Amino acid sequence: MGDLRKAELHRFDSLRDALSSSLLMRILFIGTGDIGLPSLEWLLSTPKHEVVGVITQPDKPAGRKLVLTPPEVKVRALAAGLTVLQPPKIRHIVDELKAFNADVAVVVAYGQILPKSVLDVPRLACLNIHASLLPRHRGASPIQACIREGDAETGVTIMFMDEGLDTGDILIMDAMPILPMDTGGVLHDKLAVAAPASLERALDLIAAGNPPRTPQDNALSTHCGKLKREDGRLDWNKSAAELELLIRAYNPWPGTSCLITGEKPAVLKVHRATVIEGDACPQPGTIVSADPKSGLVVSCGGGLLKLEEVQGEGGKRLAAADLLRGNALEVGTVLA
Template sequence: MRILFIGTGDIGLPSLEWLLYTPKHKVVAVVTQPDKPAGRKLVLTPPQVKVRAQAAGIPVLQPEKIRHAVEELKAYDADVAVVVAYGQILPRSVLDVPKLACLNIHASLLPKYRGASPIQATIREGDAETGVTIMHMDEGLDTGDILLMDRVTIEPSDTGGTLHDKLALAAPASLEEALDLIASGPAPRKPQENDYATHCGKLKREDGRLDWTRSAVELERLIRAYNPWPGTFTLLPGSGEKPAPLKVHRAHVIPEAETCPAPGTIVNSDPKTGLIIATGSGLLALDEVQAEGGKKLPAGDFLRGKPLEVGTVLG
C-alpha cells in the first residue's frame, strides 16, 4: 500500500525504518514539524524523521499547520496515513486524505493516558505494564476506535527513556499487523471506553520539582519517569543567596524506614554511606545527582566536592 507517514518524535523512527524497508508498502511522503532551534546556541535542527526520510529519497513536507497542506497531501494518493508523535491534532480534512485509513500509533493502553506524556505517566503511576495501541484516528485527542493493542511489561528499573525505546521498538510489529488487517479489510474497530479515560498533558521543567511531602515510593517513580525529560530537581538552600537547583537522576527507596524529621530533611550526608532524604513517608537515597553547571555524579562523589550538613532541609 501507499503510505503517508506523519510524525516528528524519535519514537516513530523504528516504524518509519520498517516502512522504508518492507516490500509490502511504499512510503510516498513524510510530513513532520518545521526545523526548530536546539541547544545552547539555538542551532536550527531538523527532526530526525526528516533526516531519515531525506536519506531514503522520500519527499518531506513541513507545514506550520497541516490543514494548509491538504491539497498537497492529496497529490500523493496515499492508501493509509500512519501518524506517530506528530505534535498537532489532525482536522477532518487531513483525516480524509488517505483512501483506506488514518492510523495512529500511541504509546499506552488506551483509553488510559490519552495525551502528550503517556510514557512518563505510566511509570509515575506505578503501572506494571503499558503497550502500543494502533487506533483509527478521529478529530479528538486519542479518542479514536482501537484496531489492536500489544502489551509491554514495565520493569522496576525502567526510566522514561528506556521505556520510550522499548515501545518504539515494539511499534513496527504492531503496525505491520494493523496494516495487514487494513489490506485484508474490514479492519477491527473497538470503541474506547470513555468512562475509563485518563489524560496526561505536555510536561514542563517545573513539573520535575520534587515535593518531599510525597512518599519515597512516589518520588522514586517520579525520578525514573522524568528521566531524561523533563528531569527532576530539588533546591539547595544558600546563605543569603538564591537557592541552587540540584538535579536528581537516580534514587532508591530505603525499605522499612521510619521517617521522623520533616520532609526534605537530609538525614545522612556522607561520601561513603550516601545522601539520604526524609520524605512524607519513608527515606529516599539519592544515587546520582548534578549541580547546576556541573557533571552528573554519584552522590558520594558529589558530597566530596560539596558537603551538605545533616539537618539541612531541601526545597
C-alpha cells in the same frame, strides 16, 4: 528434465499469485518525534508497502547556540529520496496531501491535532501509533505517565484516528511489562522498537479488508498533558515511593530537581533514587544522612529516599557518594 521444468513453472506461478494477492499500499507517514523512527525505517524496508511522502514539523532551534535543526524523521526521509513537507499547520495543505494518493496515513508523535479534512485524505484509514494501552493515558506524555502512576504494564496501541484526542477505535494493542529500573528514556526506546511489529500487523489487517474496530471505554480514560521543566520540581511532602516513580518517569525529560538551601542556594538535579526503610523526620526534605558510606538520604512526606545519582549546579552527573566527597552537605539541611 521435464519434471524439473514443471516444478520451476509451479514455483513461478505460486510466487506470482502471492504477489498479485498482496496489496501494495501507499503510505503517507506523518510524524516528528524520534519514537517514530523505527516505524519509518520498517516502512522504508518492507516490500509490502510504499512510503509516498513524509509530513513533519518545521525545523526548530536547538542547543545552546539555537542552531536551526531538522527533525530526525526529515533527515531519514530525505536520505531515502522522499518528498518531505513541513507545514506550520497541517490543515493548510490538504490539497498537497491529496496529491500523494495515499491509501493509509500512519501518524506517530506528530505534534498537531489532525482536523477531519486531513483525516479524510487517505483512502482506507488514518492510523495512529500511541505509546500506551488506551484509553489509559491519552495525551502527550503517556510514557512518563505510566511510570509516574506506578502502572505494571504499558504497550503500543494502533488506533483509527478521529477528531478527538486519542479517542479513536482500537485496531491492535500489544502490552509489555514496566520493569523496576525502567526510566522514561528506556521505556521510550523499548516502545519505539516494539511499534513496527504492531504496525505491520495493523496494516496487514487493513490490506485484508474488514479490519476489527474496538471502541474505547471513555469511562476508563485518563489524560496526560505536555510536560514542562517545572513539572520536575521535587515536592518532598510526597511519599518516597511517589518521588522514586517521578524521578524514573522524568528521566531524561523534563528531569527532576530540588534546591539546596543556605547562604548560596543551588539546584541539585536528581537522576536516580531508591526507597529505603526507616522513619521519616517531621519535616519533609530534611537530609538525614550525608556521607559517602551511608549515602545521601532525604526524609519525605512518607518514608526515606536515598539519592543514588545526582548533579550539582554547573557540575557533572555523579554517584551521590562522589558528590559528597567534594561537597559538604550537612545533616539537618532542608531541601526546597
